[in-house]
Amino acid sequence: MSDSTDTADDKPSRGTPGEVFGTFLKLGLTSFGGPIAHLGYFRDELVTRRGWLSDHAYADLVALCQFLPGPASSQVGFALGLMRAGWLGALAAFTAFTLPSALILLAFAMTAATVSGPIGTGALHGLKIVAVAIVAQAVWGMARNLCPDRERASIAVGAVAVLALVPGAFGMVGAIVLGALAGLILGRGTEKPVGGHVTMPVRRGQAGIALAAFASLLVLLPLVAGGSQTLAVIDSFYRAGALVFGGGHVVLPLLQAEVVVPGWVTPDAFLAGYGAAQAVPGPLFTFAAYLGAVLGPEPNGISGAVIALLAVFLPGFLILIGVLPFWDRFRAMATAQSAMQGANAAVVGILGAALYSPVFTSAIGDMRDFTLALVCFVLLMAWKTPPWVVVIVAALGGAGLALTA
Structure with a gap:
């Protein structure tokens, strides 16, 4: 984020948009519990397991996104995709993380109005x-x-x-x-x-x-x-x-x-x-x-x-x-x-x-x-x-x- 010199483990490794999409699709299907829980899932998958960036760098991203208006966990995911695979990676991270819940809620919206009877209501x-x-x-x-x-x-x-x-x-x-x-x-x-x-x-x-x-x-x-x-x-x-x-x-x-x-x-x-x-x-x-x-x-x-x-x-x-x-x-x-x-x-x-x-x-x-x-x-x-x-x-x-x- 700044022009100052990073330590070696602060320099993120590079990947492909496809890799980013697959990784965040897994997170989008399994990340329950709200934004704070999402940040824990991200750290476990991307810092601990995959080594995309250091804990130091991840903490900085989290601090930034919690400081700004907007959906903090999605902003962190967008930034991680950007770091990993450029602008296409950012788009892949957003799409994959968002799509599962969006489709489920869309299906609920399209069917909720048809629910009737005492149990359904x-x-x-x-x-x-x-x-x-x-x-x-x-x-x-x-x-x-x-x-x-x-x-x-x-x-x-x-x-x-x-x-x-x-x-x-x-x-x-x-x-x-x-x-x-x-x-x-x-x-x-x-x-x-x-x-x-x-x-x-x-x-x-x-x-x-x-x-x-x-x-x-x-x-x-x-x-x-x-x-x-x-x-x-x-x-x-x-x-x-x-x-x-x-x-x-x-x-x-x-x-x-x-x-x-x-x-x-x-x-x-x-x-x-x-x-x-x-x-x-x-x-x-x-x-x-x-x-x-x-x-x-x-x-x-x-x-x-x-x-x-x-x-x-x-x-x-x-x-x-x-x-x-x-x-x-x-x-x-x-x-x-x-x-x-x-x-x-x-x-x-x-x-x-x-x-x-x-x-x-x-x-x-x-x-x-x-x-x-x-x-x-x-x-x-x-x-x-x-x-x-x-x-x-x-x-x-x-x-x-x-x-x-």
């Missing part, structure tokens, strides 16, 4: 209930990591207050901006960066083009979105992908504001799809494929899924490419660290607000629903049960509740 309701437990787990874990002191905890609560006053996407953007400003005022950053460094095959000119494209699309898409529904869908999913700080679960409130609030997707369909997304391997961002397929207005179906999927991933990859040549210098800036700490604390508040509405208010109708949600939460937190197993438990539990109603 109860199972779908169970998928809504498990979302309560999964988002609660995410809020708890992120709060412990990103709000470790009273100042950042206060920023998180302030973000909830902002959303209470200004709901929707505009309020979320405002909360993140105010959180970053509060972080600057607190000045918790240091000039000591984390991790090592690794050279990436990205020229500064290419990085500048990527950053310009990222910013231009973010500004111009809302101005032209009124011209067609397709552009409106691209704008909504692009904006959601551009504002995701702190982990894949944060995309939930952003996408809810973009597709449920305008009436493109019903709250029930939204939460059922989010629950189903927990049961599949690969990146949580493939939830966008499900949403694109079930959109009320066209484009929907397969074309809607493809458009939504590409639009939600694009900003994270553009900003990653844009900062790669400048990362070593940027991450050592105390002001940048302080702003990101404040923004991440605000993100915890945004996800906490989403836990209440729409997740809890849409899924929990009575004490029986609440009990099933608590069972799922305890399985996740205390028993460390894999999320996909908890999703199955919730679906069976929802069916059982429907039969005993």
Whole structure:
């Protein structure tokens, strides 16, 4: 990432796009458990088993992608493919890692509407209930990591207050901006960066083009979105992908504001799809494929899924490419660290607000629903049960509740 000299084991070995595709297809089929778990799978397969790069270099990539907005695990995979086999390798890594879960969720979207009867509808309701437990787990874990002191905890609560006053996407953007400003005022950053460094095959000119494209699309898409529904869908999913700080679960409130609030997707369909997304391997961002397929207005179906999927991933990859040549210098800036700490604390508040509405208010109708949600939460937190197993438990539990109603 910098022009400084790497140690011998920091220089990544080279391979082919086909090798990258096969490796990441295996990871896309087997990587359950969310972004943090994905990073563990990547390290085991690519650092320990295959020796594509050193632990030092891998730690640096992880630090970068967790610092930036976007889907961290997919960004790490994209960068690893880029290091291994150039731009075709980056495309191969993204496609192979994303395709399995995207296809599964697309199939679920195309068949969920045909589900009928108490067992089927109860199972779908169970998928809504498990979302309560999964988002609660995410809020708890992120709060412990990103709000470790009273100042950042206060920023998180302030973000909830902002959303209470200004709901929707505009309020979320405002909360993140105010959180970053509060972080600057607190000045918790240091000039000591984390991790090592690794050279990436990205020229500064290419990085500048990527950053310009990222910013231009973010500004111009809302101005032209009124011209067609397709552009409106691209704008909504692009904006959601551009504002995701702190982990894949944060995309939930952003996408809810973009597709449920305008009436493109019903709250029930939204939460059922989010629950189903927990049961599949690969990146949580493939939830966008499900949403694109079930959109009320066209484009929907397969074309809607493809458009939504590409639009939600694009900003994270553009900003990653844009900062790669400048990362070593940027991450050592105390002001940048302080702003990101404040923004991440605000993100915890945004996800906490989403836990209440729409997740809890849409899924929990009575004490029986609440009990099933608590069972799922305890399985996740205390028993460390894999999320996909908890999703199955919730679906069976929802069916059982429907039969005993």
